[in-house]
Amino acid sequence: xxxxxxxxxxxxxxxxxxxxxxxxxxxxSNYPGTTVEYLRGKTRIDKKDIEVIDVPGTYSLYPDSxxxxxxKKIIDDSNPKETxxxxxxxxxNLERNLNLTLQLLSTKxxxxxxxxxxxETKHKGITIDSNNLSKLLKVPVIPTVAITGYGIxxxxxxxxxxxxxxxxxxxxxxWNFVGKIIKKVQVIEHHHHTFLQVLEEISTHPVMGIxxxxxxxxxxxxxxxxxxxxxxxxxxxxxxxxLWAPVLLKLSAxxxxxxxxxxxxxxxxxxxxxxxxxxxGLLSTGFFIPIAAVLPYIISFYFVLSILEDTGYLPRLxxxxxxxxxxxxxxxxGIVPMFLAFGxxxxxxxxxxxxxxxxxxxxxxxxxxxSIPCMAQTAMIFGLLGKYxxxxxxxxxxxxxxxxxxxxxxxxxYVSGESPEIFTEIPPYRVPHFQVLLKKVWxxxxxxxxxxxxxxxxxxxLVNLFYIFxxxxxxxxxxxxxxxxxxxxxxxxxxxxxxxxxxxDVAIGMLAPLGLSMGQLITASVVLTMYFPCVATFVVLFKExxxxxxxxxxxxxxxSAVFVGWILNLIY
Amino acid sequence: MISLxxxxxxxxxxxxxxxxxxxxxxxxxxxxxxxxxxxxRRNWxxxxxxxxxxxxxxxxxISMHPFFGPVIVRVGNCEIAVGRGMASTILVEEVNE
Numbered sequence: 001x002x003x004x005x006x007x008x009x010x011x012x013x014x015x016x017x018x019x020x021x022x023x024x025x026x027x028x029s030n031y032p033g034t035t036v037e038y039l040r041g042k043t044r045i046d047k048k049d050i051e052v053i054d055v056p057g058t059y060s061l062y063p064d065s066x067x068x069x070x071x072k073k074i075i076d077d078s079n080p081k082e083t084x085x086x087x088x089x090x091x092x093n094l095e096r097n098l099n100l101t102l103q104l105l106s107t108k109x110x111x112x113x114x115x116x117x118x119x120e121t122k123h124k125g126i127t128i129d130s131n132n133l134s135k136l137l138k139v140p141v142i143p144t145v146a147i148t149g150y151g152i153x154x155x156x157x158x159x160x161x162x163x164x165x166x167x168x169x170x171x172x173x174x175w176n177f178v179g180k181i182i183k184k185v186q187v188i189e190h191h192h193h194t195f196l197q198v199l200e201e202i203s204t205h206p207v208m209g210i211x212x213x214x215x216x217x218x219x220x221x222x223x224x225x226x227x228x229x230x231x232x233x234x235x236x237x238x239x240x241x242x243l244w245a246p247v248l249l250k251l252s253a254x255x256x257x258x259x260x261x262x263x264x265x266x267x268x269x270x271x272x273x274x275x276x277x278x279x280x281g282l283l284s285t286g287f288f289i290p291i292a293a294v295l296p297y298i299i300s301f302y303f304v305l306s307i308l309e310d311t312g313y314l315p316r317l318x319x320x321x322x323x324x325x326x327x328x329x330x331x332x333x334g335i336v337p338m339f340l341a342f343g344x345x346x347x348x349x350x351x352x353x354x355x356x357x358x359x360x361x362x363x364x365x366x367x368x369x370x371s372i373p374c375m376a377q378t379a380m381i382f383g384l385l386g387k388y389x390x391x392x393x394x395x396x397x398x399x400x401x402x403x404x405x406x407x408x409x410x411x412x413x414y415v416s417g418e419s420p421e422i423f424t425e426i427p428p429y430r431v432p433h434f435q436v437l438l439k440k441v442w443x444x445x446x447x448x449x450x451x452x453x454x455x456x457x458x459x460x461x462l463v464n465l466f467y468i469f470x471x472x473x474x475x476x477x478x479x480x481x482x483x484x485x486x487x488x489x490x491x492x493x494x495x496x497x498x499x500x501x502x503x504x505d506v507a508i509g510m511l512a513p514l515g516l517s518m519g520q521l522i523t524a525s526v527v528l529t530m531y532f533p534c535v536a537t538f539v540v541l542f543k544e545x546x547x548x549x550x551x552x553x554x555x556x557x558x559x560s561a562v563f564v565g566w567i568l569n570l571i572y
Numbered sequence: 573m574i575s576l577x578x579x580x581x582x583x584x585x586x587x588x589x590x591x592x593x594x595x596x597x598x599x600x601x602x603x604x605x606x607x608x609x610x611x612x613r614r615n616w617x618x619x620x621x622x623x624x625x626x627x628x629x630x631x632x633x634i635s636m637h638p639f640f641g642p643v644i645v646r647v648g649n650c651e652i653a654v655g656r657g658m659a660s661t662i663l664v665e666e667v668n669e
Contacts, residue, residue: 059622092649096624124649175626204644204651206637319653323641331655332642421655422642423619428650 001084001159003051004043005074007104008088009097010057011312011427013116015039016146017088018054019436021155028443036070039443045156059096061103062171065356080108084162086155091115091143092124092428094186098178101137105167111139112162114155118143120428125191133185138165147433196429203316204426213320216313220304224343227300228375236292245274248284263468264461280467286460290453290536294344295445297375301343302444303437305336310432310440315424322422328367328408329415330360331422337364341372345537347448348372349544358549359417363408365541366553369533370560371404381525384511388518395568396525403530403564407556455543459535472498486562487527488569489520500528519572523565531561576643576654576662579633585664587629590617616658623652630667 004021008014018026022041031038039054055074056067063069075085087104089097094115104111115130134141140161144151169177203212248266255262257269266274267281276288308314314336322332333354341348348368352361373381385392412419466472473495480494492514500507511524532554533541542550573588624647625631634644634651643659645652654662 060618062618064619064622095648096622096650099622126649175621200651201634204635204653206635206641315653319637319642319644322653322655323637323639326640332653421658422653423623423655423658424653425623426644426651426653 001048001050002082003053003078003084004159005078005083005085005109006052006054006088007071007085007100008055008057008116009059009090009093009100009425011425012057012088012090012093012097013146013433014054014057014088015440016433016436017086017114017116017144017152018052019433019439020146020149020152022052026439026443028447031070031073036067037447038070038074043156045159058100060100061107075107075109078109080110080164083109084159085109085111086114086159086162087111088114088116091117091121091128092126094126094128095178095182098181099174102167102169102174102177105137105139105165106169108164110162110164112155112159113137113139113141114151115141115143116146118150119145119148123191123194125189127187127189129185133181136181136184138167139163147431200316200426200429203313204319209316209320213317216308216317220308221342224297224300224304224375227303228297228343231296231299232292236296240276240288240292244287245276248274248281251283260468264464267464280464282457282461282464286457286464289460290457293376294346294536295448297343298347298448299441299445301340301347302441302448305340306437306440306444307432310430310437312427312429315426318422318424319426327405327412329363329412329419330355331420333422333424334360334364338368338372341368342375342378344374344376345369345372345533346540349537349540350448350451352544356420357418359415360419362415362545362549362553363411365545366411366556367404367408369537369541369553370407370530370557371400373400373529374534377529381529384521384525385518392518392522395522396529399522399526399564399568400529403560407560411556451540455536455539459539463535483562486569487523487565488572489516489524490514493520493524496524497528497531500532500534517572519568522572523568526568527561527565530557530564532557573663573665576633576645576659576664577636577656579664580666581633581635584630584632584667586667587625587627587631588663588665589627590620590625591661591663616661620658620662624648624650625652625662631664 006014006018018039018041021043023043026039026041028037028039036056038056041052041054042049043052044050053074055071058068058071060068061072061075063072085104085107087101089101101111101113113133115128115133121128130141130143140158142151142154142158144155146152202208252262252266252269252274255266263281265281265283267279267284270278274284276284276292279285308317315333318332318335320332321335325332325334328334336354337348337351340351345368349365352364352368355361355364381396382393385396463472476495476498480491483489483494483497484491493511493516496507496510499510507528511521516524532538538550538554541553545553575591576585579585620626625645629647632646634646636643640656642653642655645654645659
């Protein structure tokens, strides 16, 4: 035996079992030719290294979604003589889970069944006769509790007992057969509602759920800020200031101050020192911004997202947001990329992959890049307009929200393709498994570094070159006059707009010393947020949407930014 | 036999059939297309069935979100959110206990 495939429905605790088996050496990769990710790791059983694959959650072997197609492909690409399928079942949902089990038993592979969440059956008044189930299915059946590790040792010891069961059952008879099995092995008694179940009811209630969601989201953002700023202030910024800056200063002295290589790599020295926010070199600002300013927020965002995901809150949020999201032609699950975009648009755009169709992805990515300010931008908007209080800040976010709805509505009307309805399981609330959670955050951050960081650096290099060779000045002189007339902000501020392509938050910062009026600041903040995504997001958009859709998306962004800026100029 | 949309909340309902009619095919957005999860009715029937919604099963309607929001259905020990268009194709009858 060389390989274990962990198969199961979504939300059955497969990842926790996977983590129990494999420890730390885990690789996440896209299955060849798809955007679906799956996890691979290694475990040692009987002094042999065995590959363990966490197959994407699937309800059946007749695939309906990209993830299920990958699950099917993994089976097709495995050798039945060297592979054992470990089928993880949610014991509180035996009936539905057995559908997949019977399909797996009909393959040539040796199968072993794990009854996970075994402890929860007691709270829910469910009794399952696992020995009898094992006899009926003709394969080993082991009760497990992945979070505590209960049953994992037995799984290791009895893995060799797994054998092909030789079941032959037609698709149409499967459910009948499941029904018969259930009658023989499962007894359900009435039980009282637990605290978590009361919470479950509240959180999907059409009215109370909204309040609950408000609290959860506020709390989430507070935690994200706390962790993000903590990481920047106490970890990343000190590392850059104390360790990296001296290295760069040495390099600067070595290169000599005036040549072009110095300009590209280090940028300008501010009062003889490296200023990581203003030097604009590839190794100074170019490294600092994605790693020390954005990455901490990515880490904290992924941490909170993983908690929301593993407790089971995300699908509930999706249900509540479904109506709102339909306004822009995507269903409730679209809230996930939107939520991420508030941290940074880059992972937001990457997360549009969870949407099923091209139309949904194009709408979600465009609308998000236009009207969702990332954490850095939000902070700068507050910095600029905070002194005016509510009447300064509210118009910015209100405008952005209206733009979000309007552009979404227009795109939903004119972008062709399908928008499926929401159809999702709402799993019970569960306490997340901390190790699984950390591993997930770690994998996601690694993925961000691999998928996004190189492109961000390339983008920054390009813009630096444009800037050094006067291209940006040239462009802002050509369009400056026109934009000044339309937007009603002075020419110096227009230069900030073009810098905005590099770093929007820095651009907003450039507006501070110009002494603009409140109306001008509001206009500039909105236009800056809308007109174009930062270079990092742009590169990722290009990667995810392809050339034509990025072009469409950009055209929508620029024209709508100018239009909205013009309207705001008329109002103020 | 009534559609799930018209059924009462929190009473046991037996699934009679998944409608073959065109209702619900219109779904949301997209120039009157959409619904069905990108793959026609057969496909969507199977998706129901994979989640445990099929003829003869007892389900409960937990809530229906306003303004054409999704319907929450309880099947066995789990809850499922179903878009209105898809939900309207589930035909049920109340079970008298």
